[in-house]
Each structure stands twice: as C-alpha cells, then as structure tokens.
Amino acid sequence: MSGSPAIGALKRLFNPMTSAGHVFELFTLFLIVLSAVSVGLETLPDLPAWTTRAFLAEETIIVGVFTVEYVLRIAAAERKLAYILSFYGLIDAISVLPYYVTGLDMRAMRAFRLLRMLRVLKFARYSAASDRLVRAFRDIRAELAVFLTATGIIIYLCAIAIFHFEHAAQPNKFRSVFDGMWWAATTLTTVNFGDVVPITVGGKIFTALVLLCGVGIVAVPTGLVAAALTKLRSQKEDARPDQ
Amino acid sequence: MSGSPAIGALKRLFNPMTSAGHVFELFTLFLIVLSAVSVGLETLPDLPAWTTRAFLAEETIIVGVFTVEYVLRIAAAERKLAYILSFYGLIDAISVLPYYVTGLDMRAMRAFRLLRMLRVLKFARYSAASDRLVRAFRDIRAELAVFLTATGIIIYLCAIAIFHFEHAAQPNKFRSVFDGMWWAATTLTTVNFGDVVPITVGGKIFTALVLLCGVGIVAVPTGLVAAALTKLRSQKEDARPDQ
Amino acid sequence: MSGSPAIGALKRLFNPMTSAGHVFELFTLFLIVLSAVSVGLETLPDLPAWTTRAFLAEETIIVGVFTVEYVLRIAAAERKLAYILSFYGLIDAISVLPYYVTGLDMRAMRAFRLLRMLRVLKFARYSAASDRLVRAFRDIRAELAVFLTATGIIIYLCAIAIFHFEHAAQPNKFRSVFDGMWWAATTLTTVNFGDVVPITVGGKIFTALVLLCGVGIVAVPTGLVAAALTKLRSQKEDARPDQ
Amino acid sequence: MSGSPAIGALKRLFNPMTSAGHVFELFTLFLIVLSAVSVGLETLPDLPAWTTRAFLAEETIIVGVFTVEYVLRIAAAERKLAYILSFYGLIDAISVLPYYVTGLDMRAMRAFRLLRMLRVLKFARYSAASDRLVRAFRDIRAELAVFLTATGIIIYLCAIAIFHFEHAAQPNKFRSVFDGMWWAATTLTTVNFGDVVPITVGGKIFTALVLLCGVGIVAVPTGLVAAALTKLRSQKEDARPDQ
Numbered sequence: 001m002s003g004s005p006a007i008g009a010l011k012r013l014f015n016p017m018t019s020a021g022h023v024f025e026l027f028t029l030f031l032i033v034l035s036a037v038s039v040g041l042e043t044l045p046d047l048p049a050w051t052t053r054a055f056l057a058e059e060t061i062i063v064g065v066f067t068v069e070y071v072l073r074i075a076a077a078e079r080k081l082a083y084i085l086s087f088y089g090l091i092d093a094i095s096v097l098p099y100y101v102t103g104l105d106m107r108a109m110r111a112f113r114l115l116r117m118l119r120v121l122k123f124a125r126y127s128a129a130s131d132r133l134v135r136a137f138r139d140i141r142a143e144l145a146v147f148l149t150a151t152g153i154i155i156y157l158c159a160i161a162i163f164h165f166e167h168a169a170q171p172n173k174f175r176s177v178f179d180g181m182w183w184a185a186t187t188l189t190t191v192n193f194g195d196v197v198p199i200t201v202g203g204k205i206f207t208a209l210v211l212l213c214g215v216g217i218v219a220v221p222t223g224l225v226a227a228a229l230t231k232l233r234s235q236k237e238d239a240r241p242d243q
Numbered sequence: 244m245s246g247s248p249a250i251g252a253l254k255r256l257f258n259p260m261t262s263a264g265h266v267f268e269l270f271t272l273f274l275i276v277l278s279a280v281s282v283g284l285e286t287l288p289d290l291p292a293w294t295t296r297a298f299l300a301e302e303t304i305i306v307g308v309f310t311v312e313y314v315l316r317i318a319a320a321e322r323k324l325a326y327i328l329s330f331y332g333l334i335d336a337i338s339v340l341p342y343y344v345t346g347l348d349m350r351a352m353r354a355f356r357l358l359r360m361l362r363v364l365k366f367a368r369y370s371a372a373s374d375r376l377v378r379a380f381r382d383i384r385a386e387l388a389v390f391l392t393a394t395g396i397i398i399y400l401c402a403i404a405i406f407h408f409e410h411a412a413q414p415n416k417f418r419s420v421f422d423g424m425w426w427a428a429t430t431l432t433t434v435n436f437g438d439v440v441p442i443t444v445g446g447k448i449f450t451a452l453v454l455l456c457g458v459g460i461v462a463v464p465t466g467l468v469a470a471a472l473t474k475l476r477s478q479k480e481d482a483r484p485d486q
Numbered sequence: 487m488s489g490s491p492a493i494g495a496l497k498r499l500f501n502p503m504t505s506a507g508h509v510f511e512l513f514t515l516f517l518i519v520l521s522a523v524s525v526g527l528e529t530l531p532d533l534p535a536w537t538t539r540a541f542l543a544e545e546t547i548i549v550g551v552f553t554v555e556y557v558l559r560i561a562a563a564e565r566k567l568a569y570i571l572s573f574y575g576l577i578d579a580i581s582v583l584p585y586y587v588t589g590l591d592m593r594a595m596r597a598f599r600l601l602r603m604l605r606v607l608k609f610a611r612y613s614a615a616s617d618r619l620v621r622a623f624r625d626i627r628a629e630l631a632v633f634l635t636a637t638g639i640i641i642y643l644c645a646i647a648i649f650h651f652e653h654a655a656q657p658n659k660f661r662s663v664f665d666g667m668w669w670a671a672t673t674l675t676t677v678n679f680g681d682v683v684p685i686t687v688g689g690k691i692f693t694a695l696v697l698l699c700g701v702g703i704v705a706v707p708t709g710l711v712a713a714a715l716t717k718l719r720s721q722k723e724d725a726r727p728d729q
Numbered sequence: 730m731s732g733s734p735a736i737g738a739l740k741r742l743f744n745p746m747t748s749a750g751h752v753f754e755l756f757t758l759f760l761i762v763l764s765a766v767s768v769g770l771e772t773l774p775d776l777p778a779w780t781t782r783a784f785l786a787e788e789t790i791i792v793g794v795f796t797v798e799y800v801l802r803i804a805a806a807e808r809k810l811a812y813i814l815s816f817y818g819l820i821d822a823i824s825v826l827p828y829y830v831t832g833l834d835m836r837a838m839r840a841f842r843l844l845r846m847l848r849v850l851k852f853a854r855y856s857a858a859s860d861r862l863v864r865a866f867r868d869i870r871a872e873l874a875v876f877l878t879a880t881g882i883i884i885y886l887c888a889i890a891i892f893h894f895e896h897a898a899q900p901n902k903f904r905s906v907f908d909g910m911w912w913a914a915t916t917l918t919t920v921n922f923g924d925v926v927p928i929t930v931g932g933k934i935f936t937a938l939v940l941l942c943g944v945g946i947v948a949v950p951t952g953l954v955a956a957a958l959t960k961l962r963s964q965k966e967d968a969r970p971d972q
Contacts, residue, residue: 036885040906043892114882129871133949142372151941153357156279163286177283185937187434191916194437194680194923208428212394220376223468225952226712227476230469230959385615396600399522406529420526430677437680437923451671455637463619466711469955470719473712628858639843642765649772663769673920680923694914698880706862709954713962716955 010076028069035062036114063099066113070096091115136228143224151188151217158184158210165203188214253319271312278305279357306342313339334358379471386467394431394460401427401453408446431457496562514555521548522600549585552599556582577601622714629710637674637703644670644696651689674700739805757798764791765843792828795842799825820844865957876949880917883946887913887939894932917943 015021035058041047042055070092077083084093095113137144159180166174173196174180183196187207198207258264278301284290285298313335320326327336380387402423409417416439417423426439430450441450501507524541527533556578563569570579581599623630645666652660659682660666669682673693684693744750767784770776799821806812813822824842866873888909895903902925903909912925916936927936 039889040885040910043896043905044907045904114885126871126875130875133872133875136952142369143376146369146373146376148941156283156357160282167286175288176286178287181283182933182937185940189919189940189943190432190434190676191919191921191940192434192436193921193926195926197436197438204425208425211428211432211434212391214432219465219468222465222708222948222951222955223379223470223472223712225948226465226469226709226955226959227472227952229952229956230473230716231476233956233960385612386619389612389616389619399526399600403525410529418531419529421530424526433675433677433919435677435679440679440681447668451668454671454675454677455634457675462708462711465708465951466622466713466715466955469708469712469952470715473716473959474719628855629862632855632859632862642769642843646768653772661774662772664773667769676918676920678920678922683922683924690911694911697914697918697920698877700918705951705954708951709865709956709958712951712955713958716959717962 007076010072014073014076028066031062031065032113034058059099063096066092066096132229132232136225136232139228139231140224144221147220147224154217155181155184155188158188161206162198162203165200165206166198169200169203187211188217190214190218250319253315257316257319271309274305274308275357277301302342306339309335309339375472375475379468379475382471382474383467387464390463390467397460398424398427398431401431404449405441405446408443408449409441412443412446430454431460433457433461493562496558500559500562514552517548517551518599520544545585549582552578552582618715618718622711622718625714625717626710630707633706633710640703641667641670641674644674647692648684648689651686651692652684655686655689673697674703676700676704736805739801743802743805757795760791760794761842763787788828792825795821795825861958861961865954865961868957868960869953872953873950876953880946884910884913884917887917890935891927891932894929894935895927898929898932916940917946919943919947 012018012020013024038055038058042051073089073092074080074083083089091113159177161180162183163174163177163180166180174183179196183192186192186196188210190211198204255261255263256267281298281301285294316332316335317323317326326332402420404423405426406417406420406423409423417426422439426435429435429439431453433454441447498504498506499510521544524544528537528541559575559578560566560569569575577599645663647666648669649660649663649666652666660669665682669678672678672682674696676697684690741747741749742753764787767787771780771784802818802821803809803812812818820842888906890909891912892903892906892909895909903912908925912921915921915925917939919940927933
C-alpha cells in the first residue's frame with residue numbers, strides 16, 4: 001500500500017505510536033526545548049563573546065537536523081502537498097526557514113518551534129484528553145465569537161465613558177479614548193496593572209458598577225467550557241459505561 | 244400580505260437572511276465601525292486643524308445615510324410604533340438624534356451606535372449561539388438579582404469594616420465609608436488597582452478572610468451560567484440527537 | 487387557630503405574601519437603607535455641626551420604629567423564644583440594641599441592619615431563586631470545608647517558602663512569616679495589591695509555579711457551585727417538565 | 730487476625746473512627762498547629778532571648794511525642810514497609826527527622842508537619858467530600874497535563890513577544906526573556922503585581938489581545954473541575970436516589 005521499505009521505515013519513525021517513533025519524538029522534543037531555551041538565554045545582558053559562537057553552532061546543528069527531518073517527512077507523506085499545508089507542516093517549515101533568510105533578524109521566530117511540542121500531545125496517554133479539549137472548544141466556537149464581539153463593544157463603550165470621566169482630572173493618563181481602551185481591557189479581565197486608575201468620584205462609581213457586571217462577563221467563557229466538557233464527559237460515560 | 248413592491252424591496256434589504264440584506268448589513272457595519280473609530284480618534288491630542296473638518300464631513304455623511312435608513316425602516320415596518328419602540332428602533336434613533344440637537348456636546352453618544360453592531364449577531368451562523376446565551380441569562384435572572392443584592396450588602400458591610408480598621412492609620416486614603424466602598428468593590432472582584440491598600444494588622448487579617456470567602460462569591464455567577472448552559476446544551480442534544 | 491384579631495392583623499403585617507405585608511416590608515426596607523446610608527454619610531470629614539443633631543434625630547425615630555416592630559413581632563409569634571433565637575430575630579435585636587447601650591461607640595453595628603434587607607428575598611419572585619442558592623451551598627458544605635482547610639495549609643506553606651526566598655532581599659517587606667501570609671492570601675486569590683512583591687529569582691520562580699497551580703485552586707469552588715446548581719436545575723426540570 | 734492486645738489498642742488509637750482515635754487525632758492536631766504557629770512566630774523580629782529557649786523546649790517535647798507515635802505506628806502496621814513508604818508514613822518521618830539532623834538549618838521543614846493536618850480529613854464527616862475532590866482531580870489528570878503543557882508554551886511565546894515589544898523602551902524592566910516570563914506568568918493568571926507593565930503601544934495592544942484570550946485559558950481548569958464534579962454528583966445521585 002505504501003512505497004519502498006525505506007518509506008515504510010520513515011513512516012514508523014514519524015508515528016509516535018511505534019517505539020522508534022517514540023524515541024525520535026523525545027529526541028526532537030529535546031532539541032526543541034534546547035533551542036527555545038537558547039532563544040531566551042541569548043537575550044541575557046552582558047554575555048561573554050564566546051556564547052555568540054556557541055549559540056550559532058547549536059542553531060546550525062538543530063536547523064540541520066530539522067531540515068533533514070522536514071525533507072524526509074515530505075518524502076514519507078502519501079499526499080505531500082497536504083502535509084506541507086497542514087498545521088504541523090507549516091510549523092516544521094517555519095522552524096527552519098528563518099535560518100536561511102539572511103538580512104532579516106528573525107531569530108525570535110525560532111520560538112514558534114515550541115508549537116512543535118504540541119506533537120507530544122499525540123502520545124497515546126494524552127491524545128484522548130487533548131481531543132476532548134479541542135472538541136469542547138469547537139463545540140462552543142459560535143458562542144465564543146458572540147461573546148468576544150459583545151466584549152469588544154463593551155470595552156469600547158467603557159473606554160469612551162472612562163475617558164469622559166477622567167480626562168479632565170488626569171490629562172496625562174487618559175490622553176485619548178485609546179488610553180481608555182487599555183484601561184478597560186485590563187480592568188474587565190481583572191488584571192489592571194495599577195498604572196491607570198480612576199480618581200474622580202464619577203469614574204470610581206462607574207468602575208465599581210462595571211466591575212460587578214464584569215464578574216458576570218468573565219463567567220460566560222467559563223460556563224461555556226464547563227457546559228461543553230460536561231456534555232462530552234457524559235457522552236464518554238455512555239459509550240464506555242464500564243469505565 | 245405586505246404593501247407595494249417598493250416596500251417588499253425594503254423588507255428584503257433589511258432582512259439579513261437575504262443576499263441583498265447581507266451586503267447592506269456589512270455596509271452599515273462598516274459605517275458603524277468607521278464612526279466609532281472616529282469617536283476615539285477625535286480625542287487624540289494635538290490633531291491638525293483640517294481633521295476637525297474631515298471628521299465633521301464624515302459624520303454628516305454617516306448621519307445622512309443612517310437617517311434615510313431610519314425613515315425607510317419605519318416605512319417598511321408593518322407595525323411602525325412597535326419598531327420605533329423596539330430595542331433596535333431606539334438604538335437607530337439614538338444613532339442620529341445627537342447630530343440634530345445643537346447646543347449640547349453629545350458627540351460621545353455616537354458611541355452608542357456600536358450597539359447597532361449587535362445586529363450582526365442575527366446572521367444565520369451566530370443567531371443560534373446568541374439565542375442560547377440570551378436564554379441562559381434569562382434563565383438565571385432571578386438568581387443573579389439575589390446574588391447582586393447579597394453582594395451589594397456584603398460590599399457595604401466590608402466598606403464599613405475596612406473604614407474602621409484603616410481610617411486612623413490612613414486618614415487620607417480611607418476618608419469615609421465611601422472610600423471603603425471603592426476598596427471593597429475593587430477588592431472583592433479581585434481587581435484592586437493598588438491605590439488603596441490596608442496597612443494595619445487588623446485590616447490585613449480582615450482582608451485575607453474576606454478574600455478567601457470572596458473566591459466563593461465570584462464562583463456563584465460562573466456556576467449559575469455553567470449550570471444554565473449545561474441544561475440548554477442537553478436540551479439541544481435531545482432535540483437534535485443526530486448532530 | 488391563632489389568637490385575637492389584633493394578633494391576626496399583625497401576622498398579616500409581618501407576612502410579605504399579603505399586600506399589607508408587602509407595603510410594610512417596603513417601608514422597613516426604606517428605613518434600613520436610609521439608616522445604612524447615614525452610617526456612611528456620618529463618616530464624611532468636615533460635616534457641619536447641625537448634621538450631628540439631624541443624624542441623631544433620624545436614628546432615634548428609626549430605632550423607635552424598629553423597637554415597636556420587634557416587640558410586636560414577639561407578640562405575634564406563636565413560639566416566642568423560637569423567633570427571638572432565630573436568624574432574623576437576632577438581627578432584629580442587634581438592629582436596635584446598640585442605641586440603648588450607652589458608653590460604648592457601637593454606631594457601626596447599625597450596619598448589621600443591612601442584613602435585615604435579606605428579608606426582601608422572601609418576596610415571591612425571588613424566594614425560589616434564593617432557596618436554590620442556599621440549597622446549592624448546603625449541598626457542597628463538606629467539600630467547601632475540605633477546600634478551605636487545604637487552602638489554609640497551602641497559604642501557610644507558601645508564606646513560609648516566600649519568607650525564606652525574600653526575607654534577606656527585602657527585610658522590611660517580608661519581616662516575618664506573617665507578612666508572607668498576607669502575600670500568600672492576596673496572591674493566591676489573584677488580588678495582590680502590589681505592596682509586597684517578590685524580587686529574587688528564586689522567589690519569582692516559586693511564585694510563577696504557585697500561580698499556575700493557583701488557577702486550579704480557584705477552579706475548585708467554582709466547579710463545586712456549578713456542579714451543585716446543575717444538579718438542582720435538572721431536578722427542577724424533572725419536577726416541572728412543562729416549564 | 731491482628732497481633733497482641735497491645736497492638737489492638739494501638740490500632741484503635743490510630744483509627745480516627747474510634748472514640749479513642751478521635752481524641753488522639755485532636756491531640757496531635759493541636760500539637761501540629763502549635764508547632765506550625767511557632768515556625769511563624771520564631772521569624773518575628775526583635776524577640777526577647779528567652780523565647781529561643783521556650784521554642785526549643787516546645788520543639789523537643791513535640792518531636793518526642795511524634796517520634797514515639799511514629800515508632801508505635803510502625804509497630805501497629807500490618808505491612809510495616811508499606812506504611813513507611815506511604816504518603817502519611819513519609820510525612821510522619823519528615824515531621825521528626827529535621828530535629829535529629831544537626832548542622833543544617835532545617836527548621837523551616839517543620840512546616841511540612843502541616844500536611845499531617847490532612848489526616849483530619851479522614852474524619853467521617855469529611856471523608857466522602859475529600860474523596861470526591863480527589864477523584865474529580867484524578868478524572869481530569871490527563872486534561873490538566875495537556876492544559877499545563879499548552880499554558881507553558883503560551884507563557885514562553887508571550888514572554889518572547891513582550892520582550893521584543895518592551896526591551897528597547899524599558900531595558901531595566903525587561904532585561905531578558907526571563908523577565909518576560911515573569912510578566913507573562915503573573916499577567917495570564919490575572920495577578921500582575923504592577924512591577925512590570927508594558928508602556929509601548931505595541932506592547933499594550935498585544936497585552937490586551939492576550940488578556941481577552943487569557944479569560945478563555947483560565948476558564949479551562951474551572952470547566953474541567955466543574956464537569957468532573959457534575960458527573961460525580963450525578964453518579965452519587967444514581968446510587969442513593971432517596972437522598
């Protein structure tokens with residue numbers, strides 16, 4: 001059904017369910033983490049000069065391995081174009097391309113290699129769990145879109161309101177409605193960094209009322225996820241009643 | 244059943260399910276977003292003088308389009324008063340009225356045009372999802388009212404308590420119980436901006452205890468929404484078991 | 487079955503389901519809110535001298551009304567001791583007692599009158615909803631106790647850990663484990679006021695790990711409430727399938 | 730079936746279901762709390778010299794009692810090695826070992842004695858509740874692992890992004906990607922202490938978008954816990970329909 005014995009060996013290598021594939025997956029996982037940590041380490045200030053050479057050598061080796069892997073994956077794929085345009089195919093390409101594109105400082109793009117780590121979720125133990133999470137989010141896609149639209153409108157209206165309450169009192173902090181949007185987005189998600197705070201009586205009363213309703217807003221996505229997972233869980237229960 | 248052919252054409256235009264209505268909806272959506280963004284841009288400091296004229300011209304055109312649309316919607320409506328007094332009828336009126344009322348600075352009210360964006364939720368793909376969200380909130384209306392009443396009482400009691408703990412130590416920050424209410428509302432919603440912080444031992448112990456219970460308070464609306472959505476979802480499941 | 491006609495009239499007055507009781511309930515509600523707002527207003531700085539006399543007069547009238555009401559409620563009760571020791575009986579007593587106890591500054595205790603507002607939840611429209619909320623909390627009482635015990639232990643362990651990480655670097659902010667407890671309680675509830683912040687590398691790594699697990703901790707009471715309300719809601723559904 | 734009468738007496742002592750075991754459990758609970766509070770009190774600055782001797786004496790007595798208890802628990806256990814290697818066996822050993830190891834400052838390890846408090850959850854009233862919580866977490870173990878992996882990747886990607894947005898503007902606050910990780914971990918859990926705040930336009934827009942999605946991230950563990958508890962609760966319902 002597949003091609004030559006070499007292609008068959010490659011397919012086993014790229015299938016995390018086989019023991020060879022498991023070892024290969026762990027090996028690439030190690031390279032991904034090593035590469036990702038290097039992206040962070042390189043930004044440390046006051047590094048000695050030799051580290052630049054070391055990071056370059058490490059990067060060359062890792063890109064070499066990943067380029068060979070990318071070519072072999074194309075060779076092993078039955079439908080080559082489908083692999084190239086798939087989520088993992090694009091991630092694999094993005095993992096190596098920045099190295100070959102000179103003249104641009106695309107070192108940071110190497111961080112997207114981390115998305116390759118998601119392959120680890122294909123391991124038998126976690127594949128069912130990640131399937132359930134993905135299906136739960138797919139089930140509530142439309143509701144999440146409605147929620148995000150409504151939240152966006154609410155944030156903009158709150159931004160305009162807080163701007164009118166606070167602009168006169170704090171012209172340097174609330175310079176325009178866009179400062180108000182920063183305030184509204186961080187406040188409604190209950191993060192607020194403490195950098196932009198209402199000081200007028202009107203602004204404070206408005207904020208307190210918005211926050212009390214905001215508790216309800218944050219409740220919506222949680223409720224959606226909980227309801228979707230509850231349904232999936234009861235379906236699983238029906239399918240395997242002896243679990 | 245309806246009136247003349249002109250009225251029939253208008254009805255198709257205002258029905259987002261038809262292709263003409265779809266295009267018209269996207270066109271008004273574009274005008275709404277353009278107008279809303281302008282409300283924000285106008286507040287930017289140090290704008291050159293010509294922008295004032297540009298914003299006025301843009302506003303005149305948009306209000307013209309929306310005024311014509313409003314009149315046509317009344318003409319197309321079977322029960323004209325019902326439309327005028329409906330949620331969208333009032334929003335449509337509020338969208339254009341501020342422009343015609345001179346002497347008052349009601350520019351900010353144009354922001355309410357954003358509520359017209361909610362019409363986009365009538366599109367086929369999202370109408371079922373937004374219906375479910377609205378029905379979920381309607382199901383838990385009474386519980387939410389009880390919850391907000393109880394939360395209001397708790398906030399006032401916490402405000403009085405923290406005022407008595409902190410007033411002597413920080414007379415400028417906790418000037419009265421109303422400063423305490425600002426603290427209580429922002430703290431119980433876990434936002435606190437860091438502008439009013441207890442410093443006495445009694446105030447800190449009280450705050451820690453309130454926060455541990457506050458986790459339970461925030462849990463209530465989330466639990467209500469989750470329970471309502473779980474019920475709706477299982478009902479949908481029963482109605483369309485083949486989905 | 488009950489006593490004299492006067493007792494019967496009192497019973498109707500104190501039953502919020504009758505129209506006389508409804509009006510009386512709204513009247514006392516007005517007095518409670520008036521009294522509670524006064525507790526706040528009194529704390530405003532720089533009030534003119536006449537306000538002290540006004541607040542005293544208002545308080546005397548309100549306490550008079552509530553004292554008469556308290557005596558009449560005892561008279562109307564079939565089992566007088568049961569009323570006196572009931573939740574609302576104790577609240578009613580606490581509402582008026584502080585006024586008669588001189589020598590102590592118990593003005594703040596008047597705030598507990600706000601708890602009388604909970605009577606409003608007995609109104610027909612909200613009684614079912616508040617019953618459901620109370621029953622949901624009763625259902626998860628044991629789980630909440632376990633959760634709070636575990637959370638208390640976690641907070642204390644986190645307090646000791648952060649004290650050892652940060653004490654040497656910030657001896658004025660982390661003076662003892664008790665400062666660490668303040669930090670742990672505010673941080674695990676995601677409130678943190680920004681007054682006590684880790685600055686060492688060890689303290690930051692520890693904090694990040696604790697926060698990621700802390701998301702799971704906050705999830706527990708929400709999940710408990712959601713699960714309890716889901717069950718109650720499906721039971722209601724079974725009882726009244728035609729709703 | 731068991732050994733001598735002495736062993737039988739010990740078994741009753743160590744079984745919290747018997748009245749002797751109940752009293753003994755409360756007694757050790759008292760010693761644990763006393764010991765834990767002492768760990769905190771010892772860190773208070775400016776303690777008089779005699780307190781050092783008092784804390785040492787208290788510690789010697791408590792460790793003495795716990796050492797005797799540990800030896801007796803081994804004697805009473807049917808499978809001695811199983812007890813020694815069990816969760817509570819290890820906790821019991823860790824409770825006393827630091828005292829006997831000199832030369833190391835392991836006083837803080839005494840805090841782990843607090844974990845012995847978890848034994849209190851075996852009391853009849855709470856054992857069912859804590860069983861349900863433990864089972865709920867076991868049910869969602871795989872999903873939580875997937876969630877934490879994905880969250881870890883997201884935090885690292887956000888850290889790299891915010892570093893590139895803010896490094897040039899705030900070189901002292903965003904010195905490297907690791908400062909970005911501190912920012913990302915505290916912000917995505919909605920805690921942010923206000924010590925590291927984006928100030929560039931790009932950084933603020935990125936933060937606002939991440940926060941809106943972050944609401945969805947926090948929703949996942951809550952939804953998982955809620956769904957698992959809903960299932961467990963409905964199973965309990967099926968088993969005891971008359972409750």
